[in-house]
Amino acid sequence: MDRRSFLKVSGGLILLSACKNEYSSKDGLQQSEFPIHIDSNSAVGHLVRSAMELPISESTSIETLIVGGGIAGLAAASSLRTNDFVVCELDPTLGGTSGAININGSLYSQGAHYDLAYPNNYGKDGLQLLEKLNIIQFNGVKSLWEFQDKQYLIPSDKEEACYDNGVMRSSILANNELKQNFLALLKTYDNQFPLPSTSIHSDLHHLDHLTFYDYLNKYLPIDSYFIEAIDYQMLDDLGGTSNQISALAGIHYYKCRPYYNGEDLELFSPQQGNYYFIQKMAKKIATNSLLTNHLVFGMKQQNKSWYIDVYDTKQKIRKEYVTNNIVYAGQKHALKHIHPESHASFNDVSYAPWVVVNIELNENDLDGSKWQNDFLSPNRTFLGFVDSKIQDNKNSRVLTAYYCFPDIHHYIVKNFEASAKDLVHETVSNISLYYKKDISKFVKQAHIKLLGHAMPIPQPGYLTKKRTLFKDNLAFAGVDTGRLPLMFDALDSGIQAGKKSS
Ligand SMILES: Cc1cc2nc3c(=O)[nH]c(=O)nc-3n(C[C@H](O)[C@H](O)[C@H](O)COP(=O)(O)OP(=O)(O)OC[C@H]3O[C@@H](n4cnc5c(N)ncnc54)[C@H](O)[C@@H]3O)c2cc1C
Incomplete structure (x- = not known):
């Protein structure tokens, strides 16, 4: 047996592991070998400890510092009136949960991967920014904001297929009487669930105080088959099952766009996924304002100025920024270490960990799959x-597989560093079931992205809780500020924070 494995620390931050992988034939898969790479930022705690021991190498005064280079951080940067700012992003690349990976010179999504045409009742600020970036244009006939880059639209006949415990179906929610009753029940909410979620009318806020499951159980003769399909959809887009998320979040999923009214909406999914939006925003920002490999690990205010501790993980030096304004668009759970005074506003937020596995195939003729x-x-x-x-x-064929774990399983991120092979094995086995064919012999390489605090779960109370989002020139942005985990909400949260910080 030829078996090798090695570990390498890259940039002091990302733990990369690659190992030859072998499959046993006990589950019918052929023996095969391919490298597995892991991308995780679980070593951040260790980095912070090393950084705190270092002296400050340089101190820089600027107007505004933005923590986090995801959609929210870059939307904030795009909305500032000053050019005197920096964005600090701890990863080697921008994007956060809308990130992408480079495989053979092409980018593939490693997180958020799609959006849909935007109805005209969506928030003006988000629509204006997307229009200014030449991403969308208004279609007056349909009264929808549609995408300009039509080559990234997924044809409707290639959108979706569903493997249901061994049987193939065309969609997750089976077409039956219960589905029709469900859609009729939600009909009363037509046009009332726009994005950003902060614009949902307060008359509907009572729906934030019960679970989606309790809501459905009250009005419909639900069965386990129906709930299994609903739970799948809720986990897939909102990070929690129907008994974890609020009715406000659940109904929003079905009513935020007119797709369940039979309208054919543009489905936009470039190969690099929502990293497309990151690229569009980053292009308009001066390169020297975008600092990757920069971890913010402390913030304090003195005499109206903010003193921000930053660790440059590439150069391995500690820097200080003295600023008038901060936009904090990183995950809020870390505030208990970075700025404990602000953590109380977000201590109810529970995060679903996600794992993304990109599998490169050397086989193009494997048929039967759709986009999703x-x-x-x-x-x-x-x-x-x-x-x-x-x-x-035209590029290498990559299958991007998704796992969403319950919020109690943050430790899995650490565990997968040790059991990467098992995870890839499970993924390849599942995909083989889908194709009814062993695909392990077609696999060239696998990349695992571990996202520990990936998605805030919109539990009851989460969307309507009053939070301090701006105080002492510190503005908070990101989907975990009481928003839904969706591109448009992340975008809007960043725009609002950027406006306050100008
Ligand atoms: C697997 C997955 C799939 C998804 N799919 C979709 C989808 O298809 N469509 C959709 O609309 N939404 C999707 N989402 C939701 C997606 O998370 C949001 O749309 C959006 O990308 C969130 O952006 P954000 O800026 O709020 O947060 P994040 O993307 O989490 O960005 C936060 C950034 O801050 C950085 N950071 C954190 N702390 C620090 C620090 N101390 N110093 C420096 N940097 C720091 C992080 O590294 C990260 O880059 C998905 C989410 C996941 C997890």
């Missing part, structure tokens, strides 16, 4: 995969 391939099985954490062949068949 849903997967229902007793293992509820595996949500299926996206096939890049539907997005752009």
Whole structure:
């Protein structure tokens, strides 16, 4: 048996591991070997400890510092009136949960991967920014904001297939009487659930105080089959099942766009996923304002100025920034270490960990998959995969598989560093079930992205809780500020924070 494995620390931050992988034939898969790479920022705690021991190498005064280079951080940067700012992003690349990975010179999504045309009742600020970036344009006939780059639209006949415990179906929610009753029940909410979620009318806020499951159980003769499908959809987009999320969040999923009214909406999914939006925003920002490999690990205010501790993980030096304004668009759970005074506003936020597995294939003729391939099985954490062949068949073919774990399982992120092979094995086995064919022999390499605090779960009370989002020139942005975990909410949260900080 030829077996090698090695570990390498890259940039002091990302733990990369690659190992030859072997499959046993006990589950019918052929023996095969391919490298597995892991991308995780679970070593951050260790980095902070090392950084605190260092002397400050340089101190810089600037107007505004933005923590986090995800959608919210870059939207804030795009909305500032000053050019005197920096964005500090701890990862080597921008994007956060809308990030992408480079495989053979092409980018593939490693997180958020799609959006849909925007109705005209969506928030003006978000629409204006997307229009200014030449991403969308208004279609007056349909009264929708549609995407300009039509080559990234997924044809409706290639959108979705569903593997349901061994049987293939065309969509997750089976077409039956219960589904019709469900859609009729939600009809009363037509046009009342726009984005950003902060614009939902207060008359509907009572729906934030019960679970989606309790709401459905009250009005419909639900059965386990129906709930399994609903739970799949809620986990896939909102990080929690129907008994974890509020009715406000659940109904929003079905009513935020007119797709369940039979309207054919543009589905936009470039191969690099929502990293497309990151690229568009980053292009308009001066390169020297975008600092990757920069971890913010402390913030304090003295005499109206903010003193911000930053660790440059590439150069391994400690820097200080003295600023008038801060936009904090990083995950809020870390505030208990970075700025404990602010943590109380977000201590109710519970995060779903996600794991993304990109699998490169050397086989282009594997047929049967659509763009999104849903997967229902007793293992509820595996949500299926996206096939890049539907997005752009000129590049390498990559299947991107998604796992969403319950919020109690943050430790899994650490565990997967040790059990990467098992995870990839499970992924390849599931995808083989989907194709009814052993795909392990077609796999060239696998990349695992571990996202410990990936998605705030919109539990009852989360969306309507009063939070301090701006105080002492410190503004908070990001989907975990009481927003839904969606691109448009992340964008809007950043815009509002950027405006306050100008
Ligand atoms: C697997 C997955 C799939 C998704 N799919 C979709 C989808 O298809 N469509 C959709 O609309 N939404 C999707 N989402 C939701 C997505 O998270 C949001 O749309 C959006 O990308 C969130 O952006 P954000 O800026 O709020 O947060 P994040 O993307 O989490 O960005 C926060 C950034 O801050 C950085 N950071 C944190 N702390 C620090 C620090 N101390 N110093 C420096 N940097 C720091 C992080 O590294 C990160 O880059 C998905 C989420 C996940 C996890």
